[in-house]
Each structure stands twice: as structure tokens, then as C-alpha cells.
Amino acid sequence: MKLLVAGCNFRTTGVELREKLAFSDARLAEALQRLSARYGCESLILSTCNRVELYLGRTEAEVFPDVELLAEFLAEFHGLPAEGVRPHLYGYRDADAVLHLFRVVASLDSLIVGEGQIAGQAKKAYEKACEQATAGPLLHALFQHARQAARRVRTETGIARGHVSVSSAAVDYVRQVFEHFHDKKVLVIGAGKMGELTLKHLRGLRPQRIFVTNRSPEKAAHLARECRGEAVPWDRLDDVLARADIVLSTTGAPEPVVTLDRFKKVLARRAGGTMVILDIAVPRDFDPRIHDGERACLFNIDDLKRVREQTLHERLKHVGPAEDLVEQERRRFLKEWSRRRHGPVIARLTRDFETKRQKIVAPLLQKLNGVLTDADRGEIEGAFRLLQNQFLHGPISALTAENPEDSRHTLLEALRKLFSLEE
Numbered sequence: 001m002k003l004l005v006a007g008c009n010f011r012t013t014g015v016e017l018r019e020k021l022a023f024s025d026a027r028l029a030e031a032l033q034r035l036s037a038r039y040g041c042e043s044l045i046l047s048t049c050n051r052v053e054l055y056l057g058r059t060e061a062e063v064f065p066d067v068e069l070l071a072e073f074l075a076e077f078h079g080l081p082a083e084g085v086r087p088h089l090y091g092y093r094d095a096d097a098v099l100h101l102f103r104v105v106a107s108l109d110s111l112i113v114g115e116g117q118i119a120g121q122a123k124k125a126y127e128k129a130c131e132q133a134t135a136g137p138l139l140h141a142l143f144q145h146a147r148q149a150a151r152r153v154r155t156e157t158g159i160a161r162g163h164v165s166v167s168s169a170a171v172d173y174v175r176q177v178f179e180h181f182h183d184k185k186v187l188v189i190g191a192g193k194m195g196e197l198t199l200k201h202l203r204g205l206r207p208q209r210i211f212v213t214n215r216s217p218e219k220a221a222h223l224a225r226e227c228r229g230e231a232v233p234w235d236r237l238d239d240v241l242a243r244a245d246i247v248l249s250t251t252g253a254p255e256p257v258v259t260l261d262r263f264k265k266v267l268a269r270r271a272g273g274t275m276v277i278l279d280i281a282v283p284r285d286f287d288p289r290i291h292d293g294e295r296a297c298l299f300n301i302d303d304l305k306r307v308r309e310q311t312l313h314e315r316l317k318h319v320g321p322a323e324d325l326v327e328q329e330r331r332r333f334l335k336e337w338s339r340r341r342h343g344p345v346i347a348r349l350t351r352d353f354e355t356k357r358q359k360i361v362a363p364l365l366q367k368l369n370g371v372l373t374d375a376d377r378g379e380i381e382g383a384f385r386l387l388q389n390q391f392l393h394g395p396i397s398a399l400t401a402e403n404p405e406d407s408r409h410t411l412l413e414a415l416r417k418l419f420s421l422e423e
Contacts, residue, residue: 001138001337002060003097006070006089007046007053010111013088021074021085023047031077032134038073039065042136044129044143046104048121050111055101057138067091098142098333102326105146106153107160114159114315119150141337149329156325159318162311167198169307170278171205173299174246177276181205187244188212188223189237189257189285195250198280199227202248211240215251238262242269247277249285257285267295280304350392357388 008018023031023045035054036043041064042057054070071089075082092100103109105122126143129135135143154160162172178184184207188199203210210229214220217233224231232240241247241258251257258266263286277298279286284300291298361384365377372380 009051190251
């Protein structure tokens with residue numbers, strides 16, 4: 001097995017260079033074809049906002065490219081000077097490359113440890129390589145096993161538990177207050193980017209209705225269409241505030257939109273029940289004194305960031321066990337690949353011994369025909385077969401137990417020569 005990964009990520013390279021090295025969907029097919037044709041290898045490209053990596057594989061240990069050559073390819077493809085690309089690239093070979101990929105797909109090498117997006121991105125990259133026929137036996141086996149390793153990490157450790165974005169942390173808060181959402185009304189105040197992201201998570205709760213209000217009627221109408229909600233004029237804010245169960249506020253107002261006095265009047269109009277207010281605006285839209293923990297639960301951007309930090313802290317506790325699982329899967333992959341590679345040799349060795357055994361046993365039984373009973377014939381057959389198996393047991397066991405990280409395969413070559421198995 002010959003395997004090489006070369007690339008850069010958020011640790012080694014700034015975004016200014018990463019965005020220049022990234023492969024657009026429009027040119028990815030061309031890049032795969034050129035990469036595979038130039039080096040005569042299986043090829044795959046993983047290109048995300050945080051990393052650009054080239055994977056090259058070949059089942060036989062022939063002359064193989066190195067990081068320097070892949071730096072030249074990247075520079076040439078993107079029209080950049082090679083000397084500006086080369087210092088930023090890392091490279092991993094063979095067993096180390098397997099470990100690197102498994103860590104990447106399991107999100108142990110991510111900016112946010114435990115995030116699930118990278119597994120989907122790796123799957124998409126693999127599917128693209130399959131579509132372009134640049135993935136072969138090695139990359140097929142490697143990327144399928146990488147998904148298995150990532151699945152074990154997600155299910156057997158707590159590394160993926162909890163949300164790590166502000167918007168998803170907001171939904172965690174809401175879930176702590178309400179058990180169900182089919183009868184809940186959501187009010188969105190403002191239409192900022194963070195508000196849109198948070199609203200996507202809130203929509204996943206399937207509330208009964210969503211109201212959107214903004215000083216700009218056009219923006220309110222646009223966001224309402226996007227979330228299948230209802231646009232409400234700005235001057236009716238108090239009316240919908242009195243009806244809302246969950247409020248998401250993200251305006252750019254320089255001063256609080258809802259003061260304590262104004263909210264008290266709104267509260268007096270409510271029939272009852274707790275209102276959860278997610279004030280992710282900076283400056284804040286709601287007077288912090290509104291929070292009483294009973295009728296009004298008010299959370300601001302700092303509260304949500306603290307949840308995010310706590311979640312990340314908890315995830316880091318699971319990195320050690322996750323690394324152990326990835327190492328287990330790496331060793332399992334290498335062992336399985338080694339067995340697959342040795343399979344034809346073992347089969348040839350077994351066939352040759354079987355042929356030689358039959359050449360000896362058949363004439364012997366023919367010579368003793370009429371002297372032996374069927375039971376005697378069975379004993380002789382069994383004895384020679386047992387002897388054959390004992391002869392084969394040592395070489396085959398040694399071969400399958402050979403260190404799969406040793407690319408020289410000296411034992412394999414020795415067996416081929418000793419038993420005349422040259423192909």
C-alpha cells in the first residue's frame with residue numbers, strides 16, 4: 001500500500017491562502033482528472049473552508065509522488081508561485097496518512113472538536129472521486145473505514161454531545177423551559193444574520209406560528225417568507241409580544257427596544273405561561289431586569305457563549321478515548337488491508353501444496369487399491385492433509401501477523417521466492 005495525503009488547514013495556513021487553494025465545485029472534476037492522470041494514482045480532494053487536502057493512493061509499492069510534487073500541482077492549478085505554497089503544506093504517508101484521515105473524519109482535527117459537518121464533507125469528496133472514477137480499491141476501502149471510525153467515536157464517546165454555536169445553544173435553553181412546541185408562538189424581532197441562523201434552529205422545533213417584525217417592512221416580509229411566518233408591522237410589536245412564548249431579538253438598535261416599564265405593560269396583557277427571550281443583539285434589545293426566572297426567562301449573547309464554552313470544555317474530556325478508538329480502527333484497517341493484499345499469495349500457496357499433496361497421495365492409494373478399506377483410505381488422506389496444514393500454518397500465520405506498517409514486505413517476498421510463487 002502506498003498512500004499520501006498533502007495539504008494545509010486552519011492551523012498551518014491563513015484564510016488568505018486557503019481560499020486561493022480551495023477547489024470550487026465547478027473545477028473539482030477537472031482537478032481530480034488532472035491529479036490522477038499526472039501521477040497515475042487513485043486520487044481524492046477534500047476541500048472545505050478549514051482545509052484543502054489531496055489524497056493519492058496506489059495498491060502497489062511503485063515510484064510515488066511526494067509533498068513537493070503536490071505543492072507544484074496545487075500552485076500550477078491555482079496559478080500561484082510554488083514557493084508561496086510549499087512551506088504551508090504538511091504531508092503524511094501510509095499508516096500515518098490513515099491515522100490523519102480517521103482523525104479528520106472523526107472531527108478530532110477540526111477547529112471545533114466534535115463538529116459533525118466534516119464527516120459529510122469527506123463523504124461528499126469521496127462520492128465526487130467515485131463519480132470521476134479516480135477512487136480505486138485503496139481509497140474505497142480507506143474512506144469507507146474512515147466513516148466507520150467516525151461513527152464509533154460519535155456513538156461511543158461524548159465528543160459530539162451538545163451544541164457549540166450560539167444559535168444552537170439558544171435552542172438548548174428553550175428546550176430546558178418547554179417540553180413541547182406544537183402550541184408555541186415564536187416572535188422574531190429584527191432580521192440580522194445571527195437571528196436568521198438561530199431561527200433555522202427554532203424552526204426545527206416546529207412551533208405553531210412564527211411572527212416577524214422589523215423597522216423595515218421589506219426585511220420583515222422577506223424573512224417571513226423564508227421561514228413561512230407572518231410579517232407584523234413594527235408598531236404592533238407589543239401586541240405580538242404579549243402573544244409570544246419564545247422571542248428572538250437581534251436588532252441593531254443603539255438602546256433597548258423593550259424597557260422594563262414597557263415589558264411590565266406587555267406582561268399584564270399575557271394570559272400566563274413562561275416567556276423565553278433570546279436577546280442576542282449587541283447592544284441588548286431587552287432591559288436585563290426583565291428576567292425573573294418564572295414568567296420571563298431572558299438570555300443574552302454572553303449567556304449563550306458560556307453554554308458554548310461549557311460544551312466545548314466537556315467535549316475535550318472525551319478527546320483521549322476518541323483518539324484511542326481512532327488508533328484501534330487504524331490498526332484494524334491496516335491489518336485488514338494487509339490480509340487483503342496477502343490473500344492471493346496465501347491462496348496460491350495453498351493451491352500449490354494441495355496439488356503436491358494430491359500428486360503424492362493419489363498414486364499411493366492407487367498402488368494400495370484393494371488392500372485398504374474405506375476407513376484406511378480416509379486415515380491416509382487425513383494424515384497427509386494434516387501434515388499439509390501444519391506445514392502451511394507457520395508461514396501463513398507469520399505473514400498475517402507481519403507488521404502492516406512495514407512497507408518493505410520482506411516476509412512476503414521471501415515466501416514468494418521460497419515456494420516459487422513469483423507472479
